Amino acid sequence: MTDRINGNFQLGDDLTGKRIVVAMSGGVDSSVVAALAARTGAETIGITLQLYDHGEAVGRVGSCCAGQDIRDARAVADRLGIAHYVFDHASRFKDSVMDVFADEYMAGRTPIPCVQCNMGVKFTDLLQLSRELGADCLATGHYVRRVATPEGSELHRAHDPARDQSYFLFATTQDQLDYLRFPLGDMPKTQVREIAEDMGLAVAFKPDSQDICFVPNGDYASVVRKLRPDADDDGEIVHIDGTVMGRHKGLIHYTVGQRKGLEIGGQAEPLYVIRLEPDAKRVIVGPKAALAVASASLRDINWIGGDYAGPVEVKVRSMSKPTLARLEGQKLEFHNPEFGVAPGQAAVFYHKERVLGGGWIESTDAVEQQWLAGVEV
Incomplete structure (x- = not known):
């Protein structure tokens, strides 16, 4: 062409x-x-x-x-x-x-x-x-x-x-x-x-934008609250073992993998947000090992990789290092446990320097805990 x-x-x-x-x-x-x-x-x-x-x-x-x-x-x-x-x-x-x-x-x-x-x-x-x-x-x-x-x-x-x-x-x-x-x-x-x-352009030393353009101060919650006034509905913070740990001030303040800002003290080990349950308005927390994901189901996959059919490297966050995975239809199987994978994120596929495409993470499957023996978390 x-x-x-x-x-x-x-x-x-x-x-x-x-x-x-x-x-x-x-x-x-x-x-x-x-x-x-x-x-x-x-x-x-x-x-x-x-x-x-x-x-x-x-x-x-x-x-x-x-x-x-x-x-x-x-x-x-x-x-x-x-x-x-x-x-x-x-x-x-x-x-x-x-x-x-x-x-x-x-x-x-x-x-x-x-x-x-x-x-x-x-x-x-x-x-x-x-x-x-x-x-x-x-x-x-x-x-x-x-x-x-x-x-x-x-x-x-x-x-x-x-x-x-x-x-x-x-x-x-x-x-x-x-x-x-x-x-x-x-x-x-x-x-x-x-x-x-x-070239004499006045913007030569204009600072780069560091935040989402419509969230200039990084306060996502205030923007969501402005658009959805019911965003601050509170609910329970629950440990993955079922123990109620306290109450949260609205799901918009939490994301999967978050550690800071949980306001849960006196714990023997750090706790992280493992998942959010919007229907029940619950924040589920647990140890970092509970964040390990074995696979993810994707939707709306866009493929621009031509005839490539081998294993892919995948990024589930923009700043993360690519990790090896296998794509089978809408299912992404990680070669090693991946941490902090959340519904709503994008999974982007690479082969070396080439972008093969990507899709939206719809749901994840946790790693069986006995598989984590020897895995650094």
Whole structure:
């Protein structure tokens, strides 16, 4: 298959006569992508989606970082001399990302809103807008690599493992991958900032976002409470042996694997959240060994691994190391016990550097405790 746009385009590519749409968030990464695109000679169009208002999300009047981000994106576009458009998708973002985030917490699951956003608002809405504008591709500032092969495009981890965002893009379809470009996948962050500085972009030293965009202070519970007023219903904290240990202040304050904040003192060994039972409004706790998982049932699996049929490496958290597993239909069997696996998380499959796809964890199967003999927990 011949690319309509050369690879992931770099400064030396000549793409005169082509049209590139760049997803501009107002940060340094997407700003550098816009600059790289403009340098190729292609007609470059920046698009920013207004997705939320921090004041509405967290209840702080006058706090609207989304507005500042839009202003930063527009200033970069002006500096580069490219067109820039803003589209209001706040309602869609609330329905497809924020409400799902709140509902998942209420259901005792661990949500990953960044994946939901990429699946919908970004890689569906933005791709549609790009195609309507007649663009040859959509470029983003994600740190992943797109590798073109005779069999089609492949998604690979970023060159810099500290910046790799492939975990959050597992739901990218083959059709989307063929159209997308990720120019930063081979660069370390230091190089990206150097490019921004050399090009005179005001965002060159803008701090990276550290939290979920609509949870700027990391207080998930306050956001869920704002969206779901009944989120603070209390209930029992119960040991896995059936002993009632105390009461909790709402399931939204707890996630599987959590140790701190249980407010249970006087125990001989540390206790962790083993599972949440939303129907009974119970938090089940126990020793770390009780977190060991042998397998997980998945739903909505997205496969972009072509004909690959061997064992997979899997990540169940974005920052975790891949672990060996076997995928049989919707069932994921871990080679070794895995800890802290929770419904709602994503399981992302890899073969070496290539992303094969992934799915959502629906339920888990605990390891029989006698199997844990000799396993370091």
